[in-house]
Amino acid sequence: MSVGGSLDIWKSLGLTDSPYNSLPITSDELGDKLLVGREAELRSLSISLLNLHTHPTLEGGNGVGKTSLVSVAGYRLFQSYLAGESKFVLPLQKNFQLSARENVSAFRVKVFLQVVQALIANRDTLPVQKLSIPTIPVLEGWRRALRAISVSSENGGVSESSVGTDSSELAEAIDEVKTWLETQFKDPQSGFFLCVIDNLELLETSSEAKALLEEMRDEVLNIPGLRWVLCGARGIVRSVASTGRLVGFLGDPVDILPVRDEHIGALIEARLNAFKIEDVVSAPVEIDGFLMLYHIGHKNLRIAMKYCQDFTLWALMRGVDFSKTEEKVALLEEWLTSMASKILQNSVVGKRAWAVFDALTRKGGSLKPSDFPEFGFKSYQAMVPHLQSLSSANLIESVVDNVDARKKTISVLPLGWVVNYERLKNHAGAQ
Known part of the structure; x- marks a missing residue:
């Protein structure tokens, strides 16, 4: 099946969307289906979150799947809570990233805004008898005040100059959210909101990360009802977790290794099944081809997924009918050679x-x-x-x-x- 006159290439292949999406897996039912080969890591992270009082830290190469792992762990823990099987766990909708210019007070406002938005989004499904949740008008009031100084209402960004202004409404909202967290989660066994600091390596140096996280220790990391997972690459997490002021707050880094080859088949099948429209799918890249791309990209899932999408577009624009093409791996080889030859020859x-x-x-x-x-x-x-x-x-x-x-x-x-x-x-x- 070639793309023909259709602009929706995935629908032309019998799919609702790209099964090779290189973005991190989301914290929902779909994400739970797509995460394959990580059961041991999921169990370890979940046990740490539910039983230990330190904030877990994950370290691994870029594209290895650290963020996806945390997303699915959060989703499963939330479902377990709704089923009455564990304590309150509610993942925040968005992850956080730090920069060397981060203002800790501003960062705390971003966190509080995400907490309030998570409560609003899930209030109807949360067992209110177990958690004293403010009314929607109160929550909306908090959100309005916290958003008032946001750089963008979409991402909850906060301008550094806005925090510390004379806005009594903002100051009141910050104080009320903090008091609510301290009251509801005075007992650590009450549960927590799951928060993620991702791509910690963007701070570039361990000294920057240490200084910023040490400053955040009491203002953010020590707030009741918030559990953090810190993710990073290049050894930065291991260096940060060993500092004196953060010992006892951050857990020892867990190395997240690439998904093993024996799980790649199930991983691809899970993605094709999740997005197929009918039983017959004209998959551009099947198990053998993906495994080849996975190894070419040094076992970086994100790179392998990008290769799959680029190859699919290249082939369809040349009129390839994947429903009739048996030598897909050979076609992949042709595409790889065409890309590399431009560099090697010129x-x-x-x-x-x-x-x-x-x-x-x-x-x-x-x-x-x-x-x-x-x-x-x-x-x-x-x-x-x-x-x-x-x-x-x-x-x-x-x-x-x-x-x-x-x-x-x-x-x-x-x-x-x-x-x-x-x-x-x-x-x-x-x-």
Whole structure:
């Protein structure tokens, strides 16, 4: 089935939506169906949330599925609460991210706004006899006051200059929400709102993360009725959790590893079943193809999903009928080669830069400037021109530290992994 005259490519394939959505899984029934291969991690996180008094922390590579794991854990705990099987657990609708310029008082207002919005959205389903929930007019009043100083009513952002103004309505709302939390959750066994700080590595350095989280400790992390899960990559969570002021507040980081190969089949089947319109689906990328893309992308689910969507569009625009195409993996190979060949044939990347690139992919796809001896250079400055040529070819990216521009992390981009695959294939063929 080709796209033909239809602009809805997924419906033309017998699907309601893309089964290869690379966004984090949502905290709902659909998300519960889509998360596969994480039962052990879900059980561990759920036990920690229900039984320990420290805030769990998760660490793992980008795209490994940390946010999705927390979303589904929160959904299951909420369903368990509604069924009368566990204490109150209500996930907030949106996750939080921190920046080096974060104002802690402003951040607390964002959190309170999300708490109030979660209560409004779920008030009709919550067992009010177990939790003294304010009336809708009171909740709406709190939300109106908290939103009054929001940069955006959509994301609940708060301008730093707005907090601390003479707004008596805002000050009253903040005090009333805080008092309500302290009253309702005086006993830790009463339950909690599940809050997530995601992408902690965006702070770039562990010193920034430490300073900000230590400042947040009493203003945010220690508020009754709020349980936090902190997620990050690049070792930043492990460094932060070990600081003296945060010991006892943050749990030891749990390493979230890539989904194992044996679960990939069930993962793809779950996604196709969740979005199929009829029993027969013309899946562009099936299990074997996805597993190949998963390995090419260094077991990054987000990258593999992106590859699937890009390939689907490429094939349909060329008139491929997936309902009649049996050699889908071969077609995938053709697409990969077409992408990589544009770089390999037209690139100005020199021999020495390719050697750096090959060493970088063997290392796992990430390096820091201090790693230059491992790549055969006497200084990082001598390595820079080769990194710049790789960056210009869209094979790698450099994330610069906002505080110290000399500090950065260099990582392989999705296109870089495709080129790496093609280079390895060509090298094997030449032998």
